[in-house]
Amino acid sequence: MLRAVKVSLRGATQRKLGKLEALRREVRGCTQRYMDSLWTEPGRLDANTLNRVSGGSLSYRHRSNCLKVALETLSATRKAAKATGFMCGKPRVHGSTRLSSLVAKIEAGKGSFGYVLKVSGLAKGNPIVVPFKSHARLNHWLGKPGAKLLQGCTLGDKWAALWIEIPDREVKETGKAIGVDVGINKLMVDSDGAKYGVEMKAVCRRVRRCMPGSKGKRRACAARRDYINRQAKLLPWKDLAVIGVEKLRDLKKGKSKKRSKEFRKAAAPWTYRQMLDRIEQLAQENRVRLVAVNPRNTSRTCPRCGWVAAENRRGEKFQCVICNYSGDADHVGALNILARTLGNSQESMVPAPPGEEQRG
Numbered sequence: 001m002l003r004a005v006k007v008s009l010r011g012a013t014q015r016k017l018g019k020l021e022a023l024r025r026e027v028r029g030c031t032q033r034y035m036d037s038l039w040t041e042p043g044r045l046d047a048n049t050l051n052r053v054s055g056g057s058l059s060y061r062h063r064s065n066c067l068k069v070a071l072e073t074l075s076a077t078r079k080a081a082k083a084t085g086f087m088c089g090k091p092r093v094h095g096s097t098r099l100s101s102l103v104a105k106i107e108a109g110k111g112s113f114g115y116v117l118k119v120s121g122l123a124k125g126n127p128i129v130v131p132f133k134s135h136a137r138l139n140h141w142l143g144k145p146g147a148k149l150l151q152g153c154t155l156g157d158k159w160a161a162l163w164i165e166i167p168d169r170e171v172k173e174t175g176k177a178i179g180v181d182v183g184i185n186k187l188m189v190d191s192d193g194a195k196y197g198v199e200m201k202a203v204c205r206r207v208r209r210c211m212p213g214s215k216g217k218r219r220a221c222a223a224r225r226d227y228i229n230r231q232a233k234l235l236p237w238k239d240l241a242v243i244g245v246e247k248l249r250d251l252k253k254g255k256s257k258k259r260s261k262e263f264r265k266a267a268a269p270w271t272y273r274q275m276l277d278r279i280e281q282l283a284q285e286n287r288v289r290l291v292a293v294n295p296r297n298t299s300r301t302c303p304r305c306g307w308v309a310a311e312n313r314r315g316e317k318f319q320c321v322i323c324n325y326s327g328d329a330d331h332v333g334a335l336n337i338l339a340r341t342l343g344n345s346q347e348s349m350v351p352a353p354p355g356e357e358q359r360g
């Protein structure tokens with residue numbers, strides 16, 4: 001797997017930061033010109049395509065990097081369009097700048113700075129050398145067996161995102177591990193991308209339409225309960241060894257008298273709880289290990305590089321602002337839950353047996 005980790009470049013002098021800023025501006029402009037050109041006329045990483053646009057004051061290496069990034073971005077955009085069915089417009093180059101191993105190198109540093117970032121500058125043979133310190137998170141990933149710091153980076157304003165490649169470890173259990181994202185509109189999406197309970201909205205609407213205390217209301221609630229139970233059974237229990245879900249959020253909030261009408265109308269915490277209870281029961285019945293993971297940022301984290309940003313998510317669509325990974329937002333949530341499930345396997349929270357922690 002790949003991880004992106006941010007490091008601070010504040011250790012650099014103002015002069016160097018100024019140079020990096022000027023370089024970023026040039027690289028951004030050049031990458032955009034390649035993107036514009038490639039949008040109308042396809043190309044490849046060769047001299048012909050390279051000569052299509054002017055690189056300004058950029059070196060040959062830098063221009064190659066710009067073309068490479070433009071090609072990658074466009075291919076990721078087209079792939080995303082194919083997968084989601086949305087045809088999006090020509091991509092724009094944003095603030096941060098991707099520098100491949102062609103123009104950015106990371107080397108061991110001296111003294112209190114663990115590393116140096118060497119970026120080919122605008123002037124030939126005059127690299128910009130910026131020392132930076134390692135930190136707990138970077139050390140954490142680099143400490144994994146077989147972890148490798150990749151060359152190249154994404155350069156931002158006074159920061160850089162570095163790439164770490166970590167070999168995938170084998171899962172010990174016999175059987176499959178999946179992550180499940182429990183939601184309201186779609187009841188569940190698993191890490192294989194399968195969706196369950198897509199009619200949940202309609203089922204809940206029926207409950208809301210009925211008069212409180214009426215026979216119809218009771219029937220609608222029973223139908224909703226049945227629906228949830230049926231959907232939970234559809235998970236591939238027979239093949240599973242491990243299932244990861246999000247840890248239950250604070251339920252005391254749901255019992256407060258001050259909760260709003262919308263909150264009650266949505267009945268969200270209730271169905272959420274019911275769904276998780278049901279998964280818990282089925283996991284025990286099928287002798288599948290249940291792991292409850294921290295739900296923080298599961299829908300904002302890139303499952304490929306680990307980048308966390310609210311901008312990664314736009315409604316139902318997920319697109320990483322760093323590595324361009326894209327997909328369905330709920331599926332991404334499930335992938336992150338699975339990743340946490342596998343990463344947290346030692347500290348798994350074994351739930352209480354059904355009956356002990358039920359509603360009264």
Ligand SMILES: [Zn+2]
Binds near residue numbers: 302305306323
């Ligand atoms: Zn990413």
